[in-house]
Amino acid sequence: MVTIVRDPAERRGAVITLLATAGIAVVVLAGWAIWKDEPPPVGVQRTIEDVEVTWRCENGHEFRAAGSMTPIECPTCGAPSDVFVHYRCPEHGELPALVRFRLDSAGRQVPDQVRLGDREWWGVTSSVQCPQCGRGVAVARDDPFTRAHGRDR
Ligand SMILES: [Zn+2]
Numbered sequence: 001m002v003t004i005v006r007d008p009a010e011r012r013g014a015v016i017t018l019l020a021t022a023g024i025a026v027v028v029l030a031g032w033a034i035w036k037d038e039p040p041p042v043g044v045q046r047t048i049e050d051v052e053v054t055w056r057c058e059n060g061h062e063f064r065a066a067g068s069m070t071p072i073e074c075p076t077c078g079a080p081s082d083v084f085v086h087y088r089c090p091e092h093g094e095l096p097a098l099v100r101f102r103l104d105s106a107g108r109q110v111p112d113q114v115r116l117g118d119r120e121w122w123g124v125t126s127s128v129q130c131p132q133c134g135r136g137v138a139v140a141r142d143d144p145f146t147r148a149h150g151r152d153r
């Protein structure tokens with residue numbers, strides 16, 4: 001009869017590894033859910049062109065207009081404008097951001113690039129992170145996709 005006595009330190013290490021793995025999985029899933037949400041039923045999906053969104057031009061003018069996959073002209077100064085949303089970090093509050101879109105392999109409109117505040121544009125993979133703490137952040141309001149998917153909140 002062999003008795004295996006596990007080293008408590010080793011077991012604690014294994015638990016920590018497990019928790020860390022679970023934590024990463026949660027972050028990845030949350031990031032996925034932020035933009036993908038639930039797939040809308042086939043046939044009723046509205047697109048970004050069907051909803052009114054907030055736009056902001058290079059010179060800081062904000063206006064409301066129908067969504068578009070490509071930048072549109074500012075009605076005040078004619079400069080290119082991008083969709084303007086607010087992400088929210090639980091620790092650092094609202095993060096104003098410009099968003100540009102692309103079609104994914106399934107033909108859905110997804111964020112392609114995000115510009116938080118006056119930072120550089122960067123490519124969006126599965127989620128957007130707070131530049132200060134690295135947490136995945138969700139759109140706090142003015143989420144064009146919530147409305148484009150018919151889930152007004
Ligand atoms: Zn303008």
Ligand SMILES: [Zn+2]
Pocket residue numbers: 089090091092130131132133134135
């Ligand atoms: Zn943060």
